[in-house]
Amino acid sequence: MSRNHFSGVFPVIALTFCFMADISVYTGIKSEYAYYVMALFVVLAAFKYVVNRCHFTDRLKGNVILFYFMFNFMSKVVIYGYSLVLLFLGLTEKRFISTNIQTFINGLSAISIFYLFGAKAFDYSCLAVIFAYIAETAVGISQRGLGISLEYHDLAFSVGYIILYILYKKIYKLKKGFVILTFAILMAVWAGKRIGWLALICTVVAWIMMTMLRERSKKQMMFWSGIIIMAFCFLFLQFTMNPGIREIASALSVGMSGREYYYEALQPYVRNEITFLGLGRNAVQVIMTEDFPWFQVGNVHSDIFRMYAECGFILFFLWLLWYLVIMVRSAIRKFGLPVGEFVFLLTVYTFIVYFTDNTELYLMNQYFYILAMLIFSYEAKSRGVQWEKRLQNEVETKQIQ
Secondary structure, eight states: OOHHHHHHHHHHHHHHHHHHHHHOSSSOOOTHHHHHHHHHHHHHHHHHHHHTTTSOSSHHHHHHHHHHIIIIIIHHHHHHHHHHHHHHTTSSOGGGOOOOHHHHHHHHHHHHHHHHHTTHHHHHHHHHHHHHHHHHHHHHHHHHOTTOOOOOHHHHHHHHHHHHHHHHHTGGGSHHHHHHHHHHHHHHHHHTOHHHHHHHHHHHHHHHHHHTSOHHHHHHHHHHHHHHHHHHHHHHHHHHTOTTHHHHHHHTTOOOTTHHHHHHHHGGGOOSSTTOOOOOTTHHHHIIIIIOGGGOOSSOSOHHHHHHHHHHHHHHHHHHHIIIIIHHHHHHHHHOHHHHHHHHHHHHHHHHHHTTSOTTSOHHHHHHHHHHHHHHHHHHHHHHHHHHHHHHHHHHHHHHO
């Protein structure tokens, strides 16, 4: 086996194991094993960086990595640091704060695998998702027959990023891209996650609308769409923090699959006012598992409500602004409008899902969210750099002649 062949087999096998552990329903693989392997990738990337004397041999790749490291990793560091401040000041309970290491690994693993394998990381990851899905389903069928549930939560939402990436780059025109897209759509359909499909449809509609606009209008649409989503987040909080939430849901005939009880349970811990400082990172998970064990849920089933409860009013507002407005505008300035547009679309998809699920904590979801942006930004900017170099060479050639 050649070195190049092995370099592709190793990440596919490792990622397949990680994704199987992450979605494990029938195989019985513990989810923490996925974080051990992902942490190994982070260590390997750090080792490579040190060997390269702490600088990037590919300057463009380094710029892309540093950009998304700041926006996706450092924002989590700030939230965790804020949580520690609350703890030291005696403004939250000690039991709420943990190392939260898995939250950091979610994003760092995507950055590390991109650093180690470049753009090929996307193909490796897609193959791993397909293999993990087939293996988990095969084991399920062998144990329980054809009537098994295929609602693998993290995988169901993560394939949305694969679908958007393939559609946006039009690589479905290639045989490999078409096969991966077909599998991704089937997995999303069989998962039956309504919010996932709603998010995909809304994102595709927004993309179609943007194709009809000029550059300035696109920027305005992205900015105001981000502001509108922020407003919807605060409107949603008015609903989740309303003491009569069950009556309202019943009157509107809104099926919430029990989420109204989780929201109602969290209400005594939060305040609907600008002076609310938050409970600290990981507090909601502790509350739901320790204070309300009879619910048998690991969280409150809404990252919007959870982030407000943990961050408080001001930091929650800054968190929304950071992702929905600042990151998109910064991507446009640094990498160009197509990259900013793609970052915007992925973020819209992400935040729609945040309303009813805790995908900000999911390994695969955050992994593909960040990985797709990394690779798209690198390839888009790489083509631009190559075009600029070719143009410069042509100009220099003409001058010599």
